[in-house]
Amino acid sequence: MKSLNDFIVRVEKAFNDTLNLGDKEIYLDSKWNEFENRICYGEIVCAPSRFDTGAKPGDTLFFHHHVTTTEYYRVDKDLYVSSFGSFRPNSIAYRRKEDNEIVMLGNWLFVEPWEVDKTDTVTDSGIITQLGINVKDRDVAKVVTPTSYLKEQGVVKGSIVGFSADADYKMILDDGSVVYRMTEDHLLYVEEG
Numbered sequence: 001m002k003s004l005n006d007f008i009v010r011v012e013k014a015f016n017d018t019l020n021l022g023d024k025e026i027y028l029d030s031k032w033n034e035f036e037n038r039i040c041y042g043e044i045v046c047a048p049s050r051f052d053t054g055a056k057p058g059d060t061l062f063f064h065h066h067v068t069t070t071e072y073y074r075v076d077k078d079l080y081v082s083s084f085g086s087f088r089p090n091s092i093a094y095r096r097k098e099d100n101e102i103v104m105l106g107n108w109l110f111v112e113p114w115e116v117d118k119t120d121t122v123t124d125s126g127i128i129t130q131l132g133i134n135v136k137d138r139d140v141a142k143v144v145t146p147t148s149y150l151k152e153q154g155v156v157k158g159s160i161v162g163f164s165a166d167a168d169y170k171m172i173l174d175d176g177s178v179v180y181r182m183t184e185d186h187l188l189y190v191e192e193g
Contacts, residue, residue, distance in 0.1 A: 005050050005085040009042035009061050010078050014068035016172075038065045041174045044094065048084050054103060055094040060174050062102075062181075064090035092181055093145065095174065104147050110179040111141035111168065114160055139163055139188075147184050160191040 001008060016037045019026045028037065041062045047055045055061065063082040067073045067090050073080045084091045084105070092108040095101070102110070143150070143159045155161065167186035171179055 001046055003046040003048050003081075005048050005083075007044055007048060007055070007061050007063075007082040007084055007091050008046040008075060009063065009067075009080050009082055010045050011039060011042035011068055011080055012078055014039055036170075039068060040065050040092075040171050042068075042080065042082075045079065051085055053084070053091075053094070053105060054096075055105075056097070058097045060095040060097070061091060062093045062095070062171065062173065064092065065169075066090060092171075102145050104145050107147055107149070107184045108181055109147050109150065109184055110144040110171075110181055111161065111163075112144050112179055114140045114142050139165060141168065141180065144179050150184055150187075153190070155190050162188045162191075164188060 015028075016039060017028045019028060041060050044055055044057050044059045044061050046057065047053055061082055067080050067082050073082070073090075075081055082091045083089055089106050091105050093102050093104045093110070096103065104110070140160060140162050143155060143157055143161055146155045146157065146159070163182055163186045167182040168180035169182065171181050173179060
């Protein structure tokens, strides 16, 4: 199989539809908590021959949640098309098999919530008047994997960025880590210093 414009990926199942409770396995309805349980990655079978993405068969592709939940993208029982060159790109990033490095595609980036540390307010006599808590600053995040353009602008892993409301979308990667994906167009600023 050869793909001209898009990725073809193998995804064994589209949803995390089982839970293990002790020695019992429980099956979930795939529509229950659908966004939390969608699988948004698969093994690359073919990379688009039209574009030099650097991705190879065997690498893991991370893609938009519509890929496995819309019949339009299904090629065969466990094969899906993740659009890359079209006007609506679904391909977000790939993880290289040989070095486990994540490479972002297009203008997508991964961030993680930025926790704002609120420390306890304590009087001189030791009475706590305000409890410290860690809270997610709603529209601020720490960059996990910047795009090429962002790197040129000095935005690196660990940079703190502000983004437009509701731009972040939770993804669970193949290693179980949780990131939020958005495009660089959603970024409003980067903190300097």
